[in-house]
Amino acid sequence: MTPQPASSEDAQPEKGGSVPVHVGIIMDGNGRWASRNGFPRSVGHERGVEALRRTVRAAQKFGLQYLTVYSFSTENWRRPVSEVSALFTLLKTFVNRDLERLKKEGVRISVFGTREGLPDDIAQLLDRAIHETRENTAFNLGIAFNYGGREEIARATRQVAEDLKAGRIGAAEIDEALLAGHLDTSGFPDPDLIIRTGEEHRLSNFLVWQGAYAELVFMDVLWPEFGESYLADALDTFASRERRFGGLKSGAA
Numbered sequence: 001m002t003p004q005p006a007s008s009e010d011a012q013p014e015k016g017g018s019v020p021v022h023v024g025i026i027m028d029g030n031g032r033w034a035s036r037n038g039f040p041r042s043v044g045h046e047r048g049v050e051a052l053r054r055t056v057r058a059a060q061k062f063g064l065q066y067l068t069v070y071s072f073s074t075e076n077w078r079r080p081v082s083e084v085s086a087l088f089t090l091l092k093t094f095v096n097r098d099l100e101r102l103k104k105e106g107v108r109i110s111v112f113g114t115r116e117g118l119p120d121d122i123a124q125l126l127d128r129a130i131h132e133t134r135e136n137t138a139f140n141l142g143i144a145f146n147y148g149g150r151e152e153i154a155r156a157t158r159q160v161a162e163d164l165k166a167g168r169i170g171a172a173e174i175d176e177a178l179l180a181g182h183l184d185t186s187g188f189p190d191p192d193l194i195i196r197t198g199e200e201h202r203l204s205n206f207l208v209w210q211g212a213y214a215e216l217v218f219m220d221v222l223w224p225e226f227g228e229s230y231l232a233d234a235l236d237t238f239a240s241r242e243r244r245f246g247g248l249k250s251g252a253a
């Protein structure tokens with residue numbers, strides 16, 4: 001079983017270190033948590049929603065401005081239909097139960113990913129969450145749903161190609177900023193920190209463009225157990241890292 005950190009409810013990251021502006025989280029390990037505890041996988045996903053609630057609250061408390069959570073990947077369609085529909089039902093439960101509260105707390109919801117293949121009720125629900133929170137500015141929650149980094153880049157490239165074909169832009173104008181502006185995440189800064197729970201050490205197609213210089217923190221905890229104290233630990237790890245962006249250590253020149 002995953003060890004619990006000593007810190008409790010009122011965990012706080014260490015003072016003095018830098019706090020990331022945008023954190024991305026790959027919420028992995030629901031199924032393993034369920035099977036290790038003798039439950040069907042669906043129970044792991046349900047507990048995962050509770051972990052998501054705790055984490056959004058903690059992110060607000062710790063002063064992050066942007067949080068992006070990976071909820072359903074373009075590759076997750078490879079799972080059995082029953083599991084896919086359980087994951088969709090959970091999204092519905094989360095939005096239906098939490099939207100009012102998030103609205104009141106000033107949370108703006110953005111959704112990243114393709115609408116292709118999504119049932120109409122899910123697409124409408126996502127639109128509702130985006131629309132009803134569009135004026136909020138206190139905190140930004142990105143939900144990566146039916147999201148794949150490569151699909152996002154390919155879709156952005158198609159839009160750029162259309163603009164080029166129609167003569168709205170010239171080839172020389174295509175640069176990193178232009179392409180980034182066509183990604184679903186435009187409006188969000190690049191993630192400073194990407195956390196993955198669940199014992200695997202890979203990105204699984206999450207924010208592959210945006211995460212070019214993100215600090216990566218892999219945690220052995222399974223997602224349903226995640227919460228404030230684990231987020232505090234990840235922020236401490238982030239604060240201890242030295243980011244160079246290809247340059248030199250400060251003071252080394």
Ligand code: IPE
Pocket residue numbers: 027028029030031032033071072073076087198223
């Ligand atoms: C993460 O948990 C949730 C999603 C990928 C949607 P998993 O369902 O991947 O759980 P494991 O990795 O099988 O334990």
Ligand code: IPE
Pocket residue numbers: 026027028029070071072073076200202204
């Ligand atoms: C990544 O987890 C996707 C989400 C958390 C939504 P997966 O469980 O799908 O990733 P792999 O299959 O282990 O790479």
Ligand code: MG
Pocket residue numbers: 028029030198
């Ligand atoms: Mg997994």
